[in-house]
Amino acid sequence: MRWQTGNVAIIGAGPTGLLLAGDLAQAGVPVTVYERRTETSNLTRAFGVHARTLEILDARGLAEEIVQGGARVGSLRLFDRVRLDLSRLPSRFPFLLITPQYRVERALEERAVKHGATIVRGARLTGLRQDADRVTLDFPDRTQTASFVVGTDGVHSAVRRSLGLPFPGKAVLTSIMLADVRLTDPPEDVLAVNAVGDAFAMVAPFGDGWFRVFAWDRRHQVGDDTPISIDELREVTRRVHGTDFGLSEARWLSRFHSDERQAPHYRVGRVFLAGDAAHVHSPAGGQGMNTGLQDAANLSWKLAATVQGWGPEGLLDTYEKERHPVGKLVLRSSGALIRMAMLRSRPARLARNTLGSALLSLPAVARRATGVISGIGIGYPEAPRVPDIPLHDGERLYEALREGKHVLVTGGSYRAYADRLRVAAPQQDSGVALLVRPDGHLAWKGPLSGFPGL
Numbered sequence: 001m002r003w004q005t006g007n008v009a010i011i012g013a014g015p016t017g018l019l020l021a022g023d024l025a026q027a028g029v030p031v032t033v034y035e036r037r038t039e040t041s042n043l044t045r046a047f048g049v050h051a052r053t054l055e056i057l058d059a060r061g062l063a064e065e066i067v068q069g070g071a072r073v074g075s076l077r078l079f080d081r082v083r084l085d086l087s088r089l090p091s092r093f094p095f096l097l098i099t100p101q102y103r104v105e106r107a108l109e110e111r112a113v114k115h116g117a118t119i120v121r122g123a124r125l126t127g128l129r130q131d132a133d134r135v136t137l138d139f140p141d142r143t144q145t146a147s148f149v150v151g152t153d154g155v156h157s158a159v160r161r162s163l164g165l166p167f168p169g170k171a172v173l174t175s176i177m178l179a180d181v182r183l184t185d186p187p188e189d190v191l192a193v194n195a196v197g198d199a200f201a202m203v204a205p206f207g208d209g210w211f212r213v214f215a216w217d218r219r220h221q222v223g224d225d226t227p228i229s230i231d232e233l234r235e236v237t238r239r240v241h242g243t244d245f246g247l248s249e250a251r252w253l254s255r256f257h258s259d260e261r262q263a264p265h266y267r268v269g270r271v272f273l274a275g276d277a278a279h280v281h282s283p284a285g286g287q288g289m290n291t292g293l294q295d296a297a298n299l300s301w302k303l304a305a306t307v308q309g310w311g312p313e314g315l316l317d318t319y320e321k322e323r324h325p326v327g328k329l330v331l332r333s334s335g336a337l338i339r340m341a342m343l344r345s346r347p348a349r350l351a352r353n354t355l356g357s358a359l360l361s362l363p364a365v366a367r368r369a370t371g372v373i374s375g376i377g378i379g380y381p382e383a384p385r386v387p388d389i390p391l392h393d394g395e396r397l398y399e400a401l402r403e404g405k406h407v408l409v410t411g412g413s414y415r416a417y418a419d420r421l422r423v424a425a426p427q428q429d430s431g432v433a434l435l436v437r438p439d440g441h442l443a444w445k446g447p448l449s450g451f452p453g454l
């Protein structure tokens with residue numbers, strides 16, 4: 001029997017908040033999401049879902065549906081002929097999936113509601129304060145209390161501001177054009193990317209006849225509120241790719257700037273930050289939504305274990321300890337990619353291309369690069385990622401994780417902690433038992449007789 005010592009409030013119903021809400025609700029924790037918008041969003045924003053995120057979605061029974069509606073990219077062209085081959089990733093999902101952010105959000109919201117999360121729309125947090133026992137949340141028309149609060153309220157996070165945390169960093173790229181368009185003559189490559197010194201442009205299909213164009217022009221740097229015309233987009237795309245791919249109707253055009261920033265802490269007392277509220281980075285590598293979803297998967301089970309009273313002392317501190325360095329790594333790697341794409345002088349671009357190709361032909365370098373970009377290579381020093389393991393009776397580890405519990409993979413028999421532990425036999429028993437955390441990372445490994453319990 002699970003027992004409760006509190007409730008959780010989540011501020012912001014973006015992808016990070018919705019995944020967190022679904023996990024907490026599935027674990028039986030009372031959870032309310034407060035969202036300032038009154039309507040669900042149909043903005044595409046993020047469009048690339050990486051392999052590790054698909055594994056995280058697989059562990060929630062959502063990957064199949066999301067993969068079906070998207071387009072798969074098996075290799076990423078970084079610049080000119082420098083390519084990253086994703087097809088050899090040691091994952092069930094050896095590709096980048098192109099799909100609009102709202103599809104991921106919809107699937108996560110349906111799951112959260114199905115498990116009993118409450119989503120309150122039109123609720124804009126204005127401030128919060130905390131004492132030793134609870135957090136008090138201020139909205140224009142009411143106050144609410146919660147045992148724990150997670151700020152998943154995006155880049156301008158009111159939660160972060162209320163905690164008095166800075167958000168140090170700087171702008172990396174201004175006047176980026178984003179558009180969802182139709183093309184009469186689409187590129188052969190699923191993902192067409194190129195950079196020519198003073199401009200770059202990327203074209204990717206959503207798989208439903210619409211394409212995302214992402215373009216930047218050093219010669220035309222203007223404020224975010226300057227409108228974009230289809231002609232401007234055509235001209236930059238033509239300059240970069242030699243063709244505008246028959247760019248026609250647009251359903252969405254937006255100009256934005258991109259910052260690199262990270263909060264110094266992800267936890268202050270009973271309040272946590274996750275997703276864009278905690279870190280933002282350059283759009284290169286498509287890491288924004290992916291990193292947020294992985295923050296949520298890391299935090300959710302730790303919060304649930306604490307609220308239910310069985311999480312060990314210090315468990316909640318491991319969230320910042322594990323996720324802050326990952327945020328920093330993503331900031332560094334996506335920043336390096338964008339800076340290399342923007343190199344101006346021809347000799348520098350030539351050196352980049354030659355060196356890039358040579359380095360990526362080394363298997364160890366290619367493995368490291370695809371591991372970081374796809375998230376598959378990102379583990380925590382004390383908790384590496386556990387790959388999908390075939391289990392007895394044709395089941396897989398990531399299916400066993402769908403109950404939201406720890407999974408003890410062992411050929412032996414074990415019966416304790418049934419409320420928080422699923423025991424599963426491997427297809428081939430090596431005699432070594434594995435305890436896998438709900439986020440697919442390793443908690444413990446050894447002979448079953450030495451299993452310390454939960």
Ligand SMILES: Cc1cc2nc3c(=O)[nH]c(=O)nc-3n(C[C@H](O)[C@H](O)[C@H](O)COP(=O)(O)OP(=O)(O)OC[C@H]3O[C@@H](n4cnc5c(N)ncnc54)[C@H](O)[C@@H]3O)c2cc1C
Nearest residue numbers: 012014015016036045046124125153154275276286288289
């Ligand atoms: C134009 C644009 C294009 C992008 N393109 C890409 C891309 O190609 N690839 C990629 O990976 N990422 C991209 N991103 C980034 C990606 O969209 C974000 O990383 C992702 O949405 C982060 O999710 P989140 O849940 O952390 O925050 P968000 O999605 O920002 O969600 C935050 C939520 O909190 C709500 N909220 C805010 N303040 C309050 C408040 N005070 N009270 C209550 N609710 C509040 C907001 O309404 C929102 O619903 C793009 C972002 C933008 C703006």
